[in-house]
Amino acid sequence: MGGIDRTYDWPKVIVHVDMDAFFAAFEIRNAPLLKGKPVIVGGDPRYRSVVSTCSYEARKYGVKSGMSIAQAKKLCPEAIVISGTLGGYVYTASVLQVIFEHYSPIVEPFSIDEAFLNITGCHRIFNTAEELVMKMKAEIKERLSLTCSVGIAPSKLIAKMASGEKKPDGITIMDRDDFQKAFYPRPVSSLWGIGEKTQKGLNKLGIVTVEELAEYDERMLKGYFGVNAAYLSKVARGLDCSEVVSYEDMPDDKSMSHETTLVTDLSDIDKIYSTLLWLSDKVSRRLRRDNFVARTISVKIRSSDFETITRDKTLATPTDQCRIIFETSKRLIPREYGPKIKVRLLGVKASNLLSKSGENQLSLLSNCNLDKLKLSSEAVDIIKNRYGDAIVKFAGEKM
Numbered sequence: 001m002g003g004i005d006r007t008y009d010w011p012k013v014i015v016h017v018d019m020d021a022f023f024a025a026f027e028i029r030n031a032p033l034l035k036g037k038p039v040i041v042g043g044d045p046r047y048r049s050v051v052s053t054c055s056y057e058a059r060k061y062g063v064k065s066g067m068s069i070a071q072a073k074k075l076c077p078e079a080i081v082i083s084g085t086l087g088g089y090v091y092t093a094s095v096l097q098v099i100f101e102h103y104s105p106i107v108e109p110f111s112i113d114e115a116f117l118n119i120t121g122c123h124r125i126f127n128t129a130e131e132l133v134m135k136m137k138a139e140i141k142e143r144l145s146l147t148c149s150v151g152i153a154p155s156k157l158i159a160k161m162a163s164g165e166k167k168p169d170g171i172t173i174m175d176r177d178d179f180q181k182a183f184y185p186r187p188v189s190s191l192w193g194i195g196e197k198t199q200k201g202l203n204k205l206g207i208v209t210v211e212e213l214a215e216y217d218e219r220m221l222k223g224y225f226g227v228n229a230a231y232l233s234k235v236a237r238g239l240d241c242s243e244v245v246s247y248e249d250m251p252d253d254k255s256m257s258h259e260t261t262l263v264t265d266l267s268d269i270d271k272i273y274s275t276l277l278w279l280s281d282k283v284s285r286r287l288r289r290d291n292f293v294a295r296t297i298s299v300k301i302r303s304s305d306f307e308t309i310t311r312d313k314t315l316a317t318p319t320d321q322c323r324i325i326f327e328t329s330k331r332l333i334p335r336e337y338g339p340k341i342k343v344r345l346l347g348v349k350a351s352n353l354l355s356k357s358g359e360n361q362l363s364l365l366s367n368c369n370l371d372k373l374k375l376s377s378e379a380v381d382i383i384k385n386r387y388g389d390a391i392v393k394f395a396g397e398k399m
C-alpha cells in the first residue's frame, strides 16, 4: 500500500478494538439463517426484559442496547429474540486475545469484546499502523467470521472514542486535533465515561457541549463533582496519558483480581453476568497458572452514580475454578443491581490465597467432584498454553 503514515511521529500509537454487535454477530454466525434479519440477544429468560445486543438490521428500526424487549418488539415486530450463549462469548474473547497478541506484546483486555493494544514500534513491521490493523481485522474475520471497528490514536482515550466513529467494520485514525474537531460540538454524553446522571449535572451548570466542558474552570467543577472533576475536565480536552497494561503485568501480590469499566452503564443482567464470567475466567486462569487456590471471592460493583460497594464470601473449600468463582460472584451481586441500579464497573477478586505446592493440598482433594473439575480445567490450561486458545473449545453450554 505505501502511502503516508499519519502516526509516524506519534510518541505512542494505541489501538482500540471493539467487536461489532458482538453477541448478536456471534449468534448469527452460528445460525446463518439469521443473517440479514433483525436479531436481538435478550439474555437470561428469567430476566428477558432488556436488549443485550442487537444486529445492525434491528438498529435500523431504532432498537438499542438496554431497551426493553417489549419496546423493541413494538419498534420492530419481526425481530427475532434469542437468549445468549455466555460460555461461547467468553471462549471467543480468549481466541481474540491470542489474535491480538500476534500484533503487539502489550494487550489490555478491556471488556468481553474490547481491547487496547500498544502498537508503538510494532507497526513498522507492517509498514504503517493502518496496515497492521487491516491485517489484524482480516485475521479476526478469517478465524472467527466476526468484524470489529478500530480506533488508532496517540492515547487510550482518543483510540476508544475513535473506534466508535465508523461502525461496523471501520478504521478511524484520530489525533488530538481531530478529536477536538469531531467531539467539541457534540453533547457531553458522547464522551467516554459520562453517563446520564453526570450529563444532567453538567447541564445544570449550563455545560452542554464537549467544548463547554473543556473550557470550564476545573476548580468550579470540583464543587459539584468532587474527585471526578479532574477526570471530566481531562476527558473533554482529549487528555490522557494512561498506559496500556497487559493482563500479565497487572499487579498482584496477596490477591488476584480483575475489573472492568463497562462501556455504557448496564441495567442488563445478561451483560453483567457475561462480564462476570469473563472476569472469573481471567482470575481463575491466573490462579492456576501461579499454582494458587483462593479461599475468599469478592466482587466490586460501582453504580452509574459512582457509588462503589464490595461484597465477599469465604468458601468452605478453596478454589481455582472459573465456574465456582463465577457462581459465587453472581450470588454476591445484590438483586437491585441491574434492574434498578445501573452498573458502571465490575470487579472479581480472589484473595486469602493458598499455595497449591504446600501441605494445603491434601485438604483440597476431599471432594471428588471438585477434583474432577479441577483436573479438566488444568488440562485445558496446559493445552491452551502449548497450542494457543483456539485449539480448545469452551464447553459452549448455555449458562
Ligand SMILES: [Mg+2]
Pocket (backbone or CB within 6 Å): 018, 019, 020, 021, 022, 113
Ligand atoms: Mg462492541
